[in-house]
Amino acid sequence: MTSAPVLGKVYITHHAIASVASEAALSSYGVVGLAAKNLAESISQVLTKDPNRGVDVVLNNNVISLDVFIVVEYGTRIKSVAISVAENIKYKVEKATGLNVNAVNIHVRGLRISNTD
Numbered sequence: 060m061t062s063a064p065v066l067g068k069v070y071i072t073h074h075a076i077a078s079v080a081s082e083a084a085l086s087s088y089g090v091v092g093l094a095a096k097n098l099a100e101s102i103s104q105v106l107t108k109d110p111n112r113g114v115d116v117v118l119n120n121n122v123i124s125l126d127v128f129i130v131v132e133y134g135t136r137i138k139s140v141a142i143s144v145a146e147n148i149k150y151k152v153e154k155a156t157g158l159n160v161n162a163v164n165i166h167v168r169g170l171r172i173s174n175t176d
Contacts, residue, residue, distance in 0.1 A: 071156050076123060077114040080163075083151040084114075084127050089140035092130040094168035113168075123152060124162045133172040141165040 084090055093113030115126040125148060131140050145163040152160050 071158070073116040073118065076116045076118070076125075076152060076156060079152050079155045080114045080116070080125055080127060080148050083148040084129055084144050087140070087144045087147045089132050089135040090129050090144060091132050091171045091173060094128040094130050094166075096126075096128050118158075122159050122161045123156070124164075125152070125160065126164045126166065128166045128168050130169045130171050131167050133170045137167055141167060 081093060084093060095112055096115065113128040117124040117126075127144065127148060129141075129144060131137055145165050148163050149160045152158075
């Protein structure tokens with residue numbers, strides 16, 4: 060009797076999950092950027108360009124929780140944008156990783172006026 064060969068394990072880093080969440084947030088309507096979580100991250104952003112800033116990932120027992128800090132376009136409905144971003148991030152992270160997303164917490168850190176006409 061033969062047993063099925065074990066091919067190995069797959070590890071998904073927090074950085075990879077944050078990359079997927081970051082791209083999903085930035086591609087959502089009404090989002091003009093990601094914001095720093097705190098002053099220390101804001102200062103480190105000046106020194107290094109991390110594309111995943113503004114995304115915190117917590118992974119417990121194969122369940123993901125995300126905190127995403129965004130900047131919203133002035134004139135859009137903030138609540139609608141936040142709900143849309145959360146749903147978009149949840150869908151894309153679950154699709155990319157195969158893991159369940161328990162919570163996506165959206166923190167709106169600011170508004171940006173892009174069109175000054």
